[in-house]
Amino acid sequence: MSDTPSRPSKQSAPSTPSNSSTPSAPSAPSTPPEQSDGGNGPGPAPQDTAPQPPATMSYREQHSRATQPQRHHPWPPPPAAPRQPAGPPKWLTDVRPEPPARIRPATFVAALATALLSALLLGDGLGLNLLVVAVPAAVAAYFAAQAAGRRLRPWTLVWAVGGLALLAIPALRDAGWPTFLACISALALGSLALHGNRTWAGVLAGSLGICGSLGSGTAWAWHGLRERAEVSRGRWAPMVRTTLVAVVLLIVFGALFASADAAFADLLGGLSPDVSVADGPWRTFLFAVGLLGALAAARTAAAPMRWDRLEIRPGRARGxxxxxxxxxxxxxxxxxxxxxxxxxxxxxxxxxxxxxxxxxxxxxxxxxxxxxxxxxxxxxxxxxxxxxxxxxxxxxxxxxxxxxxxxxxxxxxxxxxxxxxxxxxxxxxxxxxxxxxxxxxxxxxxxxxxxxxxxxxxxxxxxxxxxxxxxxxxxxxxxxxSPDGLVAQQNVARYGDTGKLDVHYFQDLSADAVPALDTLPEPQRSCALVGIAGRLEDRNEPWYATSLGVARAREILEDRPLKVVESECRKLGTYGDQRGFYDEY
Structure with a gap:
């Protein structure tokens, strides 16, 4: 017996009843031709079955429909891949700093000291106080750089010392324009000291790079303090209590000693800043500026931007x-x-x-x-x-x-x-x-x-x-x-040689010009100094906001008071805004 099923032969196929008048015909397939299985099985090839126009159409409509191109509707395209977000530009990736180390308590304490000194000292003007405020900010940056493992390099020391030297200009000179230039230059040198750049791109961008750390410095300090507070929660409470007790003791006993001795009260009043409730918003703003600036300096010292990695390609070489x-x-x-x-x-x-x-x-x-x-x-x-x-x-x-x-x-x-x-x-x-x-x-x-x-x-x-x-x-x-002093000195020497003197121009000079103008004869001396003397009387700065030029000018004017004659000063061209001073002197 075979396992393969036998195929029926033609002889064994069933036949229809015979009829003498009707010939026999093969049996038709049970599946219609149009219902083939797509060529996978037996059956005739599929026919083109284009839709035929209905018989009710006119000839013109049938011709118009036949001549129109058949529209094929392809399968819907696959959904587009989600667009990847564009990354930062290459130059920003190149200069991006390394993750900074956690902020140290010493860094935060130095930044807080900077903020307190800013609120207490900077509200009365610029002088020695600017240098005093800059020192704890530099200490905060030093602690942050030390925690990050950065070493002190020669050029970093040059920038740091140069910046502190520039901040001595407000303590020495009264003129506003040299003071402004010195402050801007000190900020640029401080930023260079924190970045440590050496190329043209690094020097130009690094001199302003500290401004980019104003926001990141605050976030860096906040995250670092929160992590340390969770680890050493029990250490902060004794420190806060100790500080509060010390402050209360200083206030109570300082007030008692000041009321007991007038000399001690004068000394204490001269050393301590004059703070009132009305100055609260201004002092708060200065506190925020000092804190943000110190934290920005520390954050930059911990992880500076690598501006030296900026690639400036040279131009095409010419013949x-x-x-x-x-x-x-x-x-x-x-x-x-x-x-x-x-x-x-x-x-x-x-x-x-x-x-x-x-x-x-x-x-x-x-x-x-x-x-x-x-x-x-x-x-x-x-x-x-x-x-x-x-x-x-x-x-x-x-x-x-x-x-x-x-x-x-x-x-x-x-x-x-x-x-x-x-x-x-x-x-x-x-x-x-x-x-x-x-x-x-x-x-x-x-x-x-x-x-x-x-x-x-x-x-x-x-x-x-x-x-x-x-x-x-x-x-x-x-x-x-002292440019104002040099201007006054040159004009006084020129007056001795030519007898020409523009007295009215001296009214706009600062107190730095007083020592040179003091050598003029009368009435030129008094008429030249009347404007400067009036401005000095209107100013009442504490010791930390008074420059050496102002101190010397006041000492000269106290030793040799002015003798102003209105008619003489008008002949010399000194009048206008100084009319109120004629009556006083």
Missing amino acids: RAEWALPLVVLNLLFAAFIAVQLAVLFGGYDKVLSETGLSYAEYARQGFWQLLWATLLVLLVIALALRFAPRGGDRDRTLVRSVLGTLCVLTLVVVASALRRMDLYVDAYGLTRLRISVAAVELWLGLVIVLIMAAGVLGSRWLPRAVAASAAAAVLAFGLI
């Missing part, structure tokens, strides 16, 4: 002729200008003035500003030239050094010419704040050009930090020389 030809033409122009200046120097100014039709002072004033802008543009030209300089080999380096070195030397001569013109202008019209400021800027630009020349010989790795240090040193020197 030698394409790069050098414009610079050679510029050098020839500078040389021609310097040759004219030497001819004027040896031939005298009288011939030049007669040919140009300008006066002595107009010739000096007109040239100074143009030469100042020329010096600034030379620095821009040098930066662009170095970006697109040829970099093929030793010959290219020699070409770059020769062309740019010549340009720097010629620019130094232009700087000297500009300063000489300013000197001539000051001799004709006297020294003012604006003139001494732009002359100081021109001197610093000359120093920067010298540094660029040195970098071309010794290498440029140190150049960004050297330029930043020179700017800070220039601001420090500008504040130490």
Whole structure:
């Protein structure tokens, strides 16, 4: 017996009853042709069964429908993949700092001390108090850097010491503009000390980088304190109780001793700040500013931004002729200008003035500003030239050094010419704040050009930090020389030589000008000092908000009181806002 089922043969197929008049026919399949299984089984091929138009349509409608393209409806597309959120740009990822270490109790205590001193001392003005507030903030940053394992490097020490030295300017000088420059420069140096950058991008961005830690510093301190409070909850309560007891004892016994002795009361009143309830909002704001600033400095010291990782790609190197030809033409122009200046120097100014039709002072004033802008543009030209300089080999380096070195030397001569013109202008019209400021800027630009020349010989790795240090040193020197005092001293000396004196201009100077103006004869002395004396009487700062210049000015005015005669002062041009002082003096 076979396991395969037998297939019926034709002979065994059933047949229909026979009929003599009807032939026999094969049996039809049970499945209709149109219901095939799609080609997987037996059956005829599927036919194209396009829908036929109904018979009730007109011929025009049938023709229009037949000529229209058949619309195929594909399967719906798969759902789109969810769009991934765009990540931060590459440069931000490169400069992102490492996670900071937890805040130490010493760091938080130093930041809290900074906030308290800010609220108590900074509300009465700027002086020695600014330096006093900066010291605990620097201590907080030091503790945070120590906890992060950072080491003290030489340039970090230079930036830190330079910033503290700049904060001594408000304690020495009364003039507001040197104080403002010193405070801004001290903030920039402090930020550089916390970041420790050395490239151009690092120095420029790092000088302002501390501002980016104002928000993250607060969050960092909050998370760190919360973690430490959970671990050592029992240690905080005794510390808080001890502090409260000490404060209560100081207040109670200090009030008793002050009421018992008038001398001790005066001493205590001079040392302690005058705080009233009306100053509450202002003191609270200063407290918040001090706390945020100290925490931002500590957070930056714990994990600084890596601005040195910013990649500044050099420009496409140019050919030698394409790069050098414009610079050679510029050098020839500078040389021609310097040759004219030497001819004027040896031939005298009288011939030049007669040919140009300008006066002595107009010739000096007109040239100074143009030469100042020329010096600034030379620095821009040098930066662009170095970006697109040829970099093929030793010959290219020699070409770059020769062309740019010549340009720097010629620019130094232009700087000297500009300063000489300013000197001539000051001799004709006297020294003012604006003139001494732009002359100081021109001197610093000359120093920067010298540094660029040195970098071309010794290498440029140190150049960004050297330029930043020179700017800070220039601001420090500008504040130490007392610009208002120098302005007054030069004008007093000019009065002795020419008899010309602009007494009205002295009314806007600060107390730093009093020692020089005190040497004038009467009535010029009293008329020149009347405006400064009036402002000093309106001010009543405590010792920590009084500068050395103010203290010296008050001492001079007390030893030699003013003798103001209104008619004489009006002849000298001193009047207007100082009318109220004439009656008093």
